[in-house]
Amino acid sequence: MLSVLATIGRIAIFGIDAISHMLRPPFYGREFLSALLNIGWLSLPVVGLTAVFTGGALALQIYAGGSRFNAEAVVPQIVAVGMVRELGPVLVGLMIAARVTSSIAAEIATMKVTEQIDALVTLSTHPMKYLTVPRVLAAVLVVPLLVGVGDIIGVFGGYAVATGTLGFNPAGYIRNTVNFLEPLDVISSLTKGAVFGFAAATMGCFHGMNSGRGAMGVGRATKSAVEGAAVLILAANFVLTGVFFSL
Amino acid sequence: MIKMDNIQKSFGSNHVLRGLDLEIEKGSSMVIIGGSGTGKSIALKCILGLVKQDSGTITVDGKDAAAGDRDAFLARFGMLFQGGALFDSLPVWQNVAFRLLRGSLKRPRDEAREIAVEKLRRVGLKPDVADRFPAELSGGMAKRVGLARAIAAEPEIIFFDEPTTGLDPIMSGVINELIREIVVEMGATAMTITHDMTSVRAIADNIAMLHDGIIQWTGPVSQMDNSGNPYLDQFIQGKADGPIEAVR
Numbered sequence: 001m002l003s004v005l006a007t008i009g010r011i012a013i014f015g016i017d018a019i020s021h022m023l024r025p026p027f028y029g030r031e032f033l034s035a036l037l038n039i040g041w042l043s044l045p046v047v048g049l050t051a052v053f054t055g056g057a058l059a060l061q062i063y064a065g066g067s068r069f070n071a072e073a074v075v076p077q078i079v080a081v082g083m084v085r086e087l088g089p090v091l092v093g094l095m096i097a098a099r100v101t102s103s104i105a106a107e108i109a110t111m112k113v114t115e116q117i118d119a120l121v122t123l124s125t126h127p128m129k130y131l132t133v134p135r136v137l138a139a140v141l142v143v144p145l146l147v148g149v150g151d152i153i154g155v156f157g158g159y160a161v162a163t164g165t166l167g168f169n170p171a172g173y174i175r176n177t178v179n180f181l182e183p184l185d186v187i188s189s190l191t192k193g194a195v196f197g198f199a200a201a202t203m204g205c206f207h208g209m210n211s212g213r214g215a216m217g218v219g220r221a222t223k224s225a226v227e228g229a230a231v232l233i234l235a236a237n238f239v240l241t242g243v244f245f246s247l
Numbered sequence: 248m249i250k251m252d253n254i255q256k257s258f259g260s261n262h263v264l265r266g267l268d269l270e271i272e273k274g275s276s277m278v279i280i281g282g283s284g285t286g287k288s289i290a291l292k293c294i295l296g297l298v299k300q301d302s303g304t305i306t307v308d309g310k311d312a313a314a315g316d317r318d319a320f321l322a323r324f325g326m327l328f329q330g331g332a333l334f335d336s337l338p339v340w341q342n343v344a345f346r347l348l349r350g351s352l353k354r355p356r357d358e359a360r361e362i363a364v365e366k367l368r369r370v371g372l373k374p375d376v377a378d379r380f381p382a383e384l385s386g387g388m389a390k391r392v393g394l395a396r397a398i399a400a401e402p403e404i405i406f407f408d409e410p411t412t413g414l415d416p417i418m419s420g421v422i423n424e425l426i427r428e429i430v431v432e433m434g435a436t437a438m439t440i441t442h443d444m445t446s447v448r449a450i451a452d453n454i455a456m457l458h459d460g461i462i463q464w465t466g467p468v469s470q471m472d473n474s475g476n477p478y479l480d481q482f483i484q485g486k487a488d489g490p491i492e493a494v495r
Contacts, residue, residue, distance in 0.1 A: 026349065111334075118297050119332035123346050123396075124321045 031134035040142035051150040055157025076176035079158030088151040093196030097229035105225035108208025143197025203229040254303035265460030281457035325397035331389040333381035340377035366395040423449035
């Protein structure tokens with residue numbers, strides 16, 4: 001228990017340290033752009049596929065469940081609110097944890113065990129500024145965009161299933177979706193994206209930087225990073241949902 | 248001059264350095280020898296601040312290595328790592344010119360590339376290597392690139408960590424010669440860690456034998472064979488019997 005608390009404390013200090021380095025030069029623009037590309041653009045296919053299938057399945061479930069008490073008509077509204085408030089950000093966050101956190105942790109851990117991080121220091125380059133800040137900053141900026149894209153594609157998945165197989169009117173579906181969503185739904189979704197991006201990138205960097213030796217050390221660092229990021233994302237989702245919709 | 252005074256470092260119950268004292272004269276080439284796991288690399292990393300010693304002081308030209316402007320301090324050093332430690336994501340020329348592309352020594356990109364190509368040539372590599380990635384290099388080429396990176400910013404002090412490990416004898420000889428030439432040519436202070444006795448004889452002005460966390464013997468390489476020190480004698484003759492316990 002004590003070691004778990006110590007690890008949580010170390011992660012918190014690492015996160016604060018990363019934020020403090022974001023505010024002080026030097027800044028590494030090329031590394032930031034590279035991180036933007038890797039985390040954002042290259043994650044689009046997996047985010048899109050996850051969202052479209054989830055939106056479609058959601059429409060089928062709501063239709064089947066709603067038909068038990070003659071509430072099939074609420075499919076557009078529930079798909080919209082379910083994707084935008086909850087499933088969009090959470091599933092995109094978990095996909096980012098799987099794809100990006102693992103990649104960051106494995107890359108940085110390999111750099112650690114092959115002395116590349118020591119080499120950075122001897123070349124007067126702070127590893128926190130060169131490795132962590134570009135990745136964390138890029139994730140904070142780009143994951144909300146991915147969540148936005150995921151929300152839209154997820155709603156489209158529901159629309160395609162509802163109008164294609166469940167007999168919904170296309171214009172009516174879109175009208176109901178747009179009318180039902182509120183600005184707070186979208187704001188909460190994008191805010192969750194930023195927080196989940198921070199959590200995913202920070203966990204990858206932290207576990208990579210603190211990797212043990214050898215192939216086993218890299219494997220453990222990667223596993224711990226993905227586990228930690230997934231749990232942190234789900235916990236943060238619970239807290240943020242409470243903050244946005246229960247207060 | 249680099250001076251290490253009573254350096255102690257432990258990892259849990261493993262007392263690696265137990266009061267290491269060592270002086271390296273400016274412009275000289277010191278080689279530290281000793282068995283695997285005796286703390287040679289830790290000693291070197293303590294000087295650079297990569298590992299913090301538990302106690303003892305390290306001074307470079309009379310100034311505390313842990314105090315003052317860290318960037319300015321590190322800018323005086325170059326280091327060749329055991330495995331090369333080249334950055335996989337960057338082409339060779341950007342590895343060599345890493346320090347010249349950012350920070351206080353930053354130069355225009357074209358100029359940094361020119362310097363990188365010149366340093367690659369100095370270590371015997373052709374310009375076409377500049378655009379390759381580290382994963383495309385052989386072990387010997389990676390060592391040469393690491394050496395080019397270590398000298399790219401013309402440091403005053405260069406560290407070599409096991410420079411010939413993993414190389415065939417001919418390539419080891421080439422790397423030893425290169426190190427010796429470059430150190431003499433630049434007038435740099437050099438500190439090398441190795442257990443390759445051929446490297447010791449090729450590179451060293453002075454040697455220090457590290458065992459049990461302290462320097463057992465130090466002196467000019469010319470006196471190495473007649474030191475009368477049982478640790479050094481056992482090590483350079485490769486005997487299983489002697490004060491250094493050999494695990495069978």
